[in-house]
Amino acid sequence: MEFTTxxxxxxxxxxxxxxxxxxxxxxxxYKFAEHLFVGVSAGYFVIILWHxxxxxxxxxxxxxxxxxxxxxxxxxxxxxxxxxxGVMMFARFFKKSSWISRWPLAMYIGxxxxxxxxxxxxxxxxxxxxxxxxPINWSSFWGERYLDIGSGYSELLIFVGTIAALVYFxxxxxxxxxxxxxxxxxxxxxxxxxxxxxxxxxMARISLFINRIxxxxxxxxxxxxxxxxxxxxxxxxxxxxxxxAVWLIFLVYAVFEFKKYLNxxxxxxxxxxxxx
Amino acid sequence: xNFFSKLMQLDRRWVYLLLVIVCLSAYYADFTVPTIVExxxxxxxxxxxxxxxxxxxxxxxDYDPSSQAELHPMTYALxxxxxxxxxxxxxxxxxxxxxxxxxxxxxxxxxxxxxPKTYNGIFYEGKEIVNGVDYTFLGxxxxxxxxxxxxxxxxxxxxxxxxxxxxxxSIPMMKRVHNYDxxxxxVDISSGSITxxxxxxxxxxxxxxxxxxxxxxxTAQYYPFLQSKQIMGLMGGLLGAAQYEHLADNPGLAKDxxxxxxxxxxxxxxxxxxxxxxxxxxxxxxxxx
Numbered sequence: 001m002e003f004t005t006x007x008x009x010x011x012x013x014x015x016x017x018x019x020x021x022x023x024x025x026x027x028x029x030y031k032f033a034e035h036l037f038v039g040v041s042a043g044y045f046v047i048i049l050w051h052x053x054x055x056x057x058x059x060x061x062x063x064x065x066x067x068x069x070x071x072x073x074x075x076x077x078x079x080x081x082x083x084x085x086g087v088m089m090f091a092r093f094f095k096k097s098s099w100i101s102r103w104p105l106a107m108y109i110g111x112x113x114x115x116x117x118x119x120x121x122x123x124x125x126x127x128x129x130x131x132x133x134x135p136i137n138w139s140s141f142w143g144e145r146y147l148d149i150g151s152g153y154s155e156l157l158i159f160v161g162t163i164a165a166l167v168y169f170x171x172x173x174x175x176x177x178x179x180x181x182x183x184x185x186x187x188x189x190x191x192x193x194x195x196x197x198x199x200x201x202x203m204a205r206i207s208l209f210i211n212r213i214x215x216x217x218x219x220x221x222x223x224x225x226x227x228x229x230x231x232x233x234x235x236x237x238x239x240x241x242x243x244x245a246v247w248l249i250f251l252v253y254a255v256f257e258f259k260k261y262l263n264x265x266x267x268x269x270x271x272x273x274x275x276x
Numbered sequence: 277x278n279f280f281s282k283l284m285q286l287d288r289r290w291v292y293l294l295l296v297i298v299c300l301s302a303y304y305a306d307f308t309v310p311t312i313v314e315x316x317x318x319x320x321x322x323x324x325x326x327x328x329x330x331x332x333x334x335x336x337x338d339y340d341p342s343s344q345a346e347l348h349p350m351t352y353a354l355x356x357x358x359x360x361x362x363x364x365x366x367x368x369x370x371x372x373x374x375x376x377x378x379x380x381x382x383x384x385x386x387x388x389x390x391x392p393k394t395y396n397g398i399f400y401e402g403k404e405i406v407n408g409v410d411y412t413f414l415g416x417x418x419x420x421x422x423x424x425x426x427x428x429x430x431x432x433x434x435x436x437x438x439x440x441x442x443x444x445x446s447i448p449m450m451k452r453v454h455n456y457d458x459x460x461x462x463v464d465i466s467s468g469s470i471t472x473x474x475x476x477x478x479x480x481x482x483x484x485x486x487x488x489x490x491x492x493x494x495t496a497q498y499y500p501f502l503q504s505k506q507i508m509g510l511m512g513g514l515l516g517a518a519q520y521e522h523l524a525d526n527p528g529l530a531k532d533x534x535x536x537x538x539x540x541x542x543x544x545x546x547x548x549x550x551x552x553x554x555x556x557x558x559x560x561x562x563x564x565x
Contacts, residue, residue: 023292041340045372052375052416056437115425115477123480123506124472131504148315149502158503197496200513204346204492206299206540207514210533211345213303 001223003236010242013220016212017250029253058083132162161189280561283554291547298543302536309538311522311531316502320463320487320509321523324354327460329362332453334462336474337381338420340373343467343491349517349530350465350489351381352388357524359389359410360400364449366431366459367413370420370470375439378413395525407440408447415439421473428482430454456484465489471498475506489516 001009015036018029061079085107091100136152136159143151167179168186175183224243324333335355339347358365367382369375385405392402405411414435417423426433431454437443444450456462462484464474471488479486485508488498492513501507511520514537517530 024289041373044376048372048375048416049418052439053418056441057417057434060436112421115421119476119480123476127480127504127506128500131500145315149499155503193496197493200492200495202492202541202544203513203515203537206537207492207533208345209295209299209540210303210514210536211529213299213536214529214533217303 003238006223006239009220009223010246013216014246016216132159165189280554280557284558295540295543298539299536302539307535309534311518313519313523316510317516317519318523320511321520323461323508324357327363330364331460332364332366332458333358334366334459336464337367337369337374337378338371338464338466338470339377340371344377346491346513347465347467347489349528350511350520352385352528353517353520353524353526354463355381356385356388356526359405365411367411369416370423371468375416408442409449412447412450413439420470421477424473424477428455456482459484461485461487463487463489467491475501479506
């Protein structure tokens with residue numbers, strides 16, 4: 001790893017630790033990382049949009065000849081229409097002429113709606129309804145393994161669970177007797193669904209943390225101390241200095257916070273919020 | 277104040293600290309956890325395994341760095357598997373910060389593929405993957421629903437040139453490739469609502485085999501599409517990535533991460549039980565008073 005690459009890796013490690021420091025409490029290092037992330041994301045997006053969309057899909061189409069002639073010399077001059085529509089959007093910045101921006105917006109919303117309604121209806125409603133109404137697979141009721149998708153048991157459970165969940169949301173009849181029992185099964189079905197989502201969410205959050213551990217260990221820590229020359233041909237003595245410098249920053253901050261905590265203990269009238 | 281009342285007022289930072297200790301201990305401990313492969317992940321692996329060399333798969337990398345922890349291992353395992361099998365890959369990134377993800381994955385995979393390796397008992401020579409011959413990266417365009425629909429007619433409508441500025445017609449592998457009819461499989465690896473668009477505007481309209489790789493948070497809500505056969509396979513979160521790595525016999529960050537997931541989950545389950553017991557006991561005592 002080159003020294004400059006390691007410098008950036010160290011900066012990424014610092015930002016990682018800065019973000020994690022929020023778990024203790026909000027602090028300037030976290031604020032710095034947060035603002036930097038938002039700023040870099042916005043800047044990166046603007047550049048990607050300019051070079052990836054506007055230049056190849058609009059300006060190049062309008063600039064077959066000289067740039068100053070623009071659409072006058074372009075073979076695909078009709079691209080001037082979306083160009084004008086795009087410019088009209090900026091009218092929002094001026095109070096008196098802000099109504100002009102409604103035209104391109106209306107066109108965009110009209111196209112999106114026309115595209116969305118039939119496809120969404122067909123693929124997110126009808127196809128799901130058909131899947132629900134397919135005959136139960138009795139020939140492979142238990143499936144090859146536990147609760148296989150496509151097994152009869154699974155299909156039956158989905159069918160009964162869906163009907164029961166719909167019954168739970170049917171409020172025109174009191175949830176008592178057999179109707180109440182079905183509604184109760186419906187709420188259990190919903191809870192199973194929420195539980196599955198929660199379990200996956202926990203896995204997702206832990207995954208993010210694991211990834212950061214892997215980054216700090218493999219990409220940063222191991223690179224800093226890899227003096228063997230086998231994996232790190234460009235090993236530099238400054239690697240370790242940078243590594244320890246980052247930890248020193250957080251150590252100083254921890255000491256500062258600990259002293260603040262001790263001082264606050266001496267003054268019980270001013271308790272500090274402990275909520276991260 | 278009794279034990280349970282104290283428990284209910286426990287500073288959440290103790291929970292974080294304990295979780296960090298457990299995760300770090302598990303990370304540095306030397307043990308393995310078995311990987312049980314689910315049918316929905318195996319379906320994707322088997323599909324790619326059955327493709328002939330030269331066939332084209334489309335990989336939509338629709339995630340930002342914030343989701344790379346879960347989705348990057350999927351991209352790495354799946355694309356490396358495809359390249360080792362001499363398949364050609366078209367990439368897009370319809371998420372704002374996605375191009376960087378593809379760029380990084382391609383750089384790492386180019387290095388990895390240069391090394392000879394043996395997977396599932398089959399030896400693969402190291403090879404150089406070449407832009408335009410083995411893969412094409414189309415890049416990013418805004419308004420994914422319209423992009424997905426337009427690509428059903430011709431990729432060239434919105435992508436006259438690839439991400440690196442080369443006109444599509446001068447890219448060797450794209451010469452006879454125009455739209456979804458020319459691909460064998462589309463894999464959407466996604467962390468957001470772009471997946472809905474691939475299902476409705478892509479698969480629903482143009483009827484191509486679609487597989488999904490999703491973040492854990494999203495996974496549960498996309499199982500109905502598996503049931504309705506709108507998607508042919510599904511990889512959910514780090515677990516899905518670990519399963520694919522296991523199938524491809526190419527253990528990476530996901531399989532390594534599952535070692536940490538196990539004790540972390542056990543700890544969270546323990547917290548849930550303790551929290552509920554504390555809540556119920558406290559409520560019971562308050563009622564008595």
